[in-house]
Amino acid sequence: MTRSVNPYPVGLDLEGRRVVVIGGGSVAQRRVPVLLESGAAVHLVSPDITPTLQGLVDAGRLRWEAREYHTGDLDGAWYVVAATKNSLVNARVAAEAEQNRTFCVRADAVNSGSATTPAVIRRDEMVVAVLTGDRARTVEARDIVAKALTDAGVQAPGVDEQLRGTVALVGGGPGADDLLTVRGRRLLSSADVVVVDRLAPQRPLSELRSDVEIIDAAKIPYGRSMAQEAINQVLVDRALAGKFVVRLKGGDSFLYGRGYEEAQACAEAGVPCTVVPGVSSALSVPALAGIPVTNRGMTHEVTIVSGHLPPGHPGSLVQWDALARLRGTIVVLMGVKNTPKIAEALINGGRAADTPAAVIADGSLEDEVSYRCTLGNLAETISTHDVRPPAIVVVGDVAGLSQATVAGKP
Numbered sequence: 001m002t003r004s005v006n007p008y009p010v011g012l013d014l015e016g017r018r019v020v021v022i023g024g025g026s027v028a029q030r031r032v033p034v035l036l037e038s039g040a041a042v043h044l045v046s047p048d049i050t051p052t053l054q055g056l057v058d059a060g061r062l063r064w065e066a067r068e069y070h071t072g073d074l075d076g077a078w079y080v081v082a083a084t085k086n087s088l089v090n091a092r093v094a095a096e097a098e099q100n101r102t103f104c105v106r107a108d109a110v111n112s113g114s115a116t117t118p119a120v121i122r123r124d125e126m127v128v129a130v131l132t133g134d135r136a137r138t139v140e141a142r143d144i145v146a147k148a149l150t151d152a153g154v155q156a157p158g159v160d161e162q163l164r165g166t167v168a169l170v171g172g173g174p175g176a177d178d179l180l181t182v183r184g185r186r187l188l189s190s191a192d193v194v195v196v197d198r199l200a201p202q203r204p205l206s207e208l209r210s211d212v213e214i215i216d217a218a219k220i221p222y223g224r225s226m227a228q229e230a231i232n233q234v235l236v237d238r239a240l241a242g243k244f245v246v247r248l249k250g251g252d253s254f255l256y257g258r259g260y261e262e263a264q265a266c267a268e269a270g271v272p273c274t275v276v277p278g279v280s281s282a283l284s285v286p287a288l289a290g291i292p293v294t295n296r297g298m299t300h301e302v303t304i305v306s307g308h309l310p311p312g313h314p315g316s317l318v319q320w321d322a323l324a325r326l327r328g329t330i331v332v333l334m335g336v337k338n339t340p341k342i343a344e345a346l347i348n349g350g351r352a353a354d355t356p357a358a359v360i361a362d363g364s365l366e367d368e369v370s371y372r373c374t375l376g377n378l379a380e381t382i383s384t385h386d387v388r389p390p391a392i393v394v395v396g397d398v399a400g401l402s403q404a405t406v407a408g409k410p
């Protein structure tokens, strides 16, 4: 039943239609969620299935019969996937589908079924399907097309219209441009206005259209009002003028990012505001330095704390003595200047001075540096090496683990 490779591309409407999948291994695991997303009524036949498929069965998303394939299983099917590890069984499934005049994909021999699964790129409502007749070349071609679409900032039609008059709070990650999320980058490429922070990744800004207004949040003139209020006002004003505004920040907007205040200002002004979570420096910067903030059998909790006010400061909301009594990891942001007082408070509160510690500055950027030390000599380490913000301090046994990852960008 081998056919010539000249497929006719088509989009199937599978909503509520019976699709039979024979086999419950890794191929079925990849195909079934996509079929379910298309609304198909999936009926899976296989003696056993992967834990992921089991999860979908348990959630009532599909019907599973735990047995071998029998002739007759394809009755009433609109579409069939033959995905067992046994090519004889797949061939029998394909033969029955042929007899039933039902299109069938064969996972083991792509050109021997009556249909081929394309490699797919999704951009909102737009689906780009790629077929070449050879699985490896298809995937390669899909990746080339996907990159070209991303580089050219290609969007699904109509997306820009929906964004007009709205604000997106985009977490930019710790600074490296490729640690900005795919969603964040996509929205950035649609922005009319970008209000950007110093710690946000800067390179993606150079890829924006030349008519995009880029506003440096640090330079917004704010006169007698608060700087944050001035930023909120810019976001709201530009959105009310019909622009799509991206507020690009370092890390995650909701972790010491004042993102909620901006979202609230938008809500009060009737401006729709969405949030795109970012890769927070609190977890990613230690990770890049090879420090896991938790480790099985060692540390079951991690506390992220702001060190912008020293212990004992009347405005501080942190109970440093309580923190000192916890056994887990403490990650301090914005604490470089106050490290001597923070270390002292933790030691006075009961943390051993020989607790491992680390300080990492400019995480993910070219100038990234990290130093391992102890809580007792943390302040000295920072001053000896003249560590400057942005930097993160990690206190806890995890900082003493030996380096198991290779530093630098893969």
Ligand SMILES: C[S@@+](CC[C@H](N)C(=O)[O-])C[C@H]1O[C@@H](n2cnc3c(N)ncnc32)[C@H](O)[C@@H]1O
Pocket: 173, 174, 175, 199, 249, 250, 251, 252, 253, 254, 255, 256, 257, 279, 280, 281, 282, 285, 332, 333, 334, 335, 360, 361, 362, 363, 364, 365, 389, 390, 391, 392
């Ligand atoms: C105002 S907070 C913003 C945190 C941000 N919203 C996040 O989720 O990463 C700024 C602090 O984050 C930390 N930080 C941000 N980017 C960093 C980086 N690339 N390397 C080290 N620390 C960083 C520093 O402690 C810095 O003082």
